[in-house]
Amino acid sequence: MKTILVKTLxxxxxxxxxxxxxxxxxxxxxxxxxxxxxRMRTIQWYDVHWSKQAFNVNEEISVSGKFHVAEDWPIGxxxxxxxxxxxxxxxxxxxxTERYLNGKPWTNSVALEPGGDYDFKVVLKGRMPGxxxxxPFFNLxxxxxxxxxxxxxxxxxxxSDFSNQAKIINGEMIDMESFGFANGVLWHAFWGILATAxxxxxxxxxxxxxxxxxxxxxxxxxxxxxQDKLIAKSAMVAxxxxxLAFNAMANNNLPNTIPLQASLDQILPLPAKVNAGIxxxxxxxxxxxxxxxxxxxxxxxxxxxxAPLHIGEFSTANVYFLNKDLPVAHQDLSDSSTVSVEGMSLxxxxxxxxxxxxxxxxxxxxxxxESEKLDGLIRDADSRIGxxxxxxxxxxxxxxxxxxxxxxxxxx
Amino acid sequence: MMSANISKRSFRPxxxxxxxxxxxYDYLILVLALxxxxxxxxxxxxxxxxxxxxxxxxxxxxxxxxxxxLMGITFPAAVQYVMWNKFRLPMGATLCVAALLIGTWVxxxxxxxxxxxxxxxxxxxxxxxxxxxxxxxxxxxSNSLTITALFGGAAFALLFYPxxxxxxxMFHVPVEQGNGQVTVADLFGFQYIRTGMPEYLRIIERGTxxxxxxxxxxxxxxxxxxxxxxxxTLWWYIGKWFSTVRYLNKI
Numbered sequence: 001m002k003t004i005l006v007k008t009l010x011x012x013x014x015x016x017x018x019x020x021x022x023x024x025x026x027x028x029x030x031x032x033x034x035x036x037x038x039r040m041r042t043i044q045w046y047d048v049h050w051s052k053q054a055f056n057v058n059e060e061i062s063v064s065g066k067f068h069v070a071e072d073w074p075i076g077x078x079x080x081x082x083x084x085x086x087x088x089x090x091x092x093x094x095x096x097t098e099r100y101l102n103g104k105p106w107t108n109s110v111a112l113e114p115g116g117d118y119d120f121k122v123v124l125k126g127r128m129p130g131x132x133x134x135x136p137f138f139n140l141x142x143x144x145x146x147x148x149x150x151x152x153x154x155x156x157x158x159x160s161d162f163s164n165q166a167k168i169i170n171g172e173m174i175d176m177e178s179f180g181f182a183n184g185v186l187w188h189a190f191w192g193i194l195a196t197a198x199x200x201x202x203x204x205x206x207x208x209x210x211x212x213x214x215x216x217x218x219x220x221x222x223x224x225x226x227q228d229k230l231i232a233k234s235a236m237v238a239x240x241x242x243x244l245a246f247n248a249m250a251n252n253n254l255p256n257t258i259p260l261q262a263s264l265d266q267i268l269p270l271p272a273k274v275n276a277g278i279x280x281x282x283x284x285x286x287x288x289x290x291x292x293x294x295x296x297x298x299x300x301x302x303x304x305x306x307a308p309l310h311i312g313e314f315s316t317a318n319v320y321f322l323n324k325d326l327p328v329a330h331q332d333l334s335d336s337s338t339v340s341v342e343g344m345s346l347x348x349x350x351x352x353x354x355x356x357x358x359x360x361x362x363x364x365x366x367x368x369x370e371s372e373k374l375d376g377l378i379r380d381a382d383s384r385i386g387x388x389x390x391x392x393x394x395x396x397x398x399x400x401x402x403x404x405x406x407x408x409x410x411x412x
Numbered sequence: 413m414m415s416a417n418i419s420k421r422s423f424r425p426x427x428x429x430x431x432x433x434x435x436x437y438d439y440l441i442l443v444l445a446l447x448x449x450x451x452x453x454x455x456x457x458x459x460x461x462x463x464x465x466x467x468x469x470x471x472x473x474x475x476x477x478x479x480x481x482l483m484g485i486t487f488p489a490a491v492q493y494v495m496w497n498k499f500r501l502p503m504g505a506t507l508c509v510a511a512l513l514i515g516t517w518v519x520x521x522x523x524x525x526x527x528x529x530x531x532x533x534x535x536x537x538x539x540x541x542x543x544x545x546x547x548x549x550x551x552x553x554s555n556s557l558t559i560t561a562l563f564g565g566a567a568f569a570l571l572f573y574p575x576x577x578x579x580x581x582m583f584h585v586p587v588e589q590g591n592g593q594v595t596v597a598d599l600f601g602f603q604y605i606r607t608g609m610p611e612y613l614r615i616i617e618r619g620t621x622x623x624x625x626x627x628x629x630x631x632x633x634x635x636x637x638x639x640x641x642x643x644x645t646l647w648w649y650i651g652k653w654f655s656t657v658r659y660l661n662k663i
Binding site: 082083084086087088089090091092093094095096097098099104105106107108109127128137139141145164166167168169170174176177178179180181183184187188191192194195196198199202203206207208209210211212213214215217218219220223224228229232233235236239240242243244246247249250251253254256257258259260261262263264 | 419420422423425426431434435437438441442469470471472473498499500501502503506507509510513517527528529530531532533536537539541542544545546548549550552553567571574575577578579580581582583584585586587588589590591592593594595596597598599600602603604605606607610611612613614616617618628657660663
């Protein structure tokens with residue numbers, strides 16, 4: 001029997017050790033988990049930039065960028081009446097010291113307007129050293145988390161060096177890392193000692209079997225002594241009196257407290273930057289070819305600008321398909337790993353002249369449709385695609401259109 | 413001899429080996445009960461009170477003093493039934509709440525602080541010990557479910573907010589942030605990033621408990637007191653339905 005047990009344990013340890021050899025920290029945070037139609041047709045991110053990706057504890061960095069709130073907001077997703085720009089971190093390895101929406105400081109949640117354009121900036125401060133994969137993302141009430149583009153951040157230094165001072169309204173500086181902790185421990189200890197004393201008062205005498213036997217024998221009066229009653233009576237008065245006295249003391253010490261703040265910030269969108277009316281793009285048809293991992297768009301483009309334009313880029317859900325033949329620069333995508341540099345092809349790559357209306361076919365093709373789990377769109381209940389189409393003139397001036405269309409799958 | 417058949421005249425206290433075994437049994441049950449209540453009550457509390465107890469920026473004037481005592485009086489009521497009716501031990505509520513606090517502190521330190529990096533002051537637990545003590549005192553002195561439910565249940569709820577204000581009041585000091593004012597507690601919520609906890613998820617300061625001007629807390633506390641009397645009674649009977657001394661009767 002003993003031999004069998006030893007053998008079983010040895011086998012178990014061997015099997016378990018195989019798993020231990022390749023233990024890795026989980027770095028994903030569900031960025032591809034949300035259905036594609038939500039990732040494509042809610043928050044459309046662009047121009048996201050990190051000021052620094054390697055920095056020290058206590059050092060501040062920022063992430064800034066822009067987003068368009070899709071006009072074709074999915075019917076199955078509640079409108080963004082309460083939204084919160086967040087940062088995906090494995091716990092507060094960074095703290096958020098400032099946040100701005102359209103240049104305005106922004107602390108609480110905000111209502112976004114479909115069709116609106118916004119720019120943002122979040123200032124972060126290194127707190128815990130490590131190597132982290134971080135995204136800006138939107139928490140959308142009742143909808144989920146819509147991720148922005150992610151990067152790897154390296155924070156160096158010692159966690160113990162971290163300091164976070166805040167100035168309360170009377171001008172006093174407080175240390176957020178320890179504020180109120182000792183006071184909290186003190187009160188918990190105070191009530192804990194009283195509770196322990198009360199428990200020990202009873203635990204010191206024979207308990208369950210003895211008391212049960214006495215109770216069954218009708219000796220109830222001997223189980224609760226006059227001394228017990230006196231203590232209980234005194235304490236029953238003393239405890240509420242102490243509670244109220246300590247509460248009054250706290251009130252006196254803190255005359256200017258306020259309730260938790262729960263307002264919704266009101267920030268209006270910027271003047272239109274996407275679908276601004278100068279270049280209008282209508283998606284006539286969209287077709288996804290499953291085997292080729294290619295999305296084919298038939299687009300009708302109306303160039304009302306005074307310069308010839310080229311299609312330079314299509315982006316959706318942080319995947320970027322670039323036109324390699326574009327003679328001017330694209331948005332800075334050096335931080336991104338989801339760029340298909342040669343993923344876009346057009347049936348007519350000539351410049352669209354001022355005043356011209358052209359119907360053309362654009363194919364955006366890459367394995368990223370599959371690896372980023374966007375091809376699942378064809379199995380979504382709302383299988384419409386959305387994304388941003390970037391057009392450029394020869395000086396690099398950019399016109400952005402938010403395009404949308406139902407997707408027809410081609411399985412063969 | 414079956415314990416249940418003991419009469420006052422025939423009762424003889426345990427001595428010698430019997431007394432030692434009985435005492436060992438006491439400690440065994442106490443330790444098991446402590447771990448049971450740490451686990452079970454803590455789980456119940458985390459699932460029902462949840463974020464109101466986890467985070468300093470959820471501890472508002474309306475829902476926190478309403479929800480916490482209401483969910484916190486459950487296990488104490490059930491355990492009080494057993495402890496009092498079967499053993500005349502007036503410590504069920506205090507034992508439960510003390511066990512809850514042990515579990516809560518362990519979780520806050522190891523799960524929230526060491527594992528997830530939150531400063532402990534952001535996740536300080538609330539205390540219900542004063543209310544639990546009063547609940548035990550009232551049961552012991554009244555020996556009545558009705559009186560304990562009415563006065564003990566009410567006291568458990570009414571004492572909750574004032575006993576916690578010395579701990580959490582200082583987190584309600586205003587701070588200027590982003591051209592507006594927030595409390596220190598709100599600032600914790602803003603600064604220390606919680607990916608799964610956007611600001612709008614906080615259920616605070618909502619609803620119509622504002623009938624009497626800005627005095628939301630007393631209203632919440634009295635609403636909680638009323639509900640606690642009912643909740644106490646319900647859980648007292650849950651304690652009655654699910655407890656048994658059949659094994660003691662076989663000793």
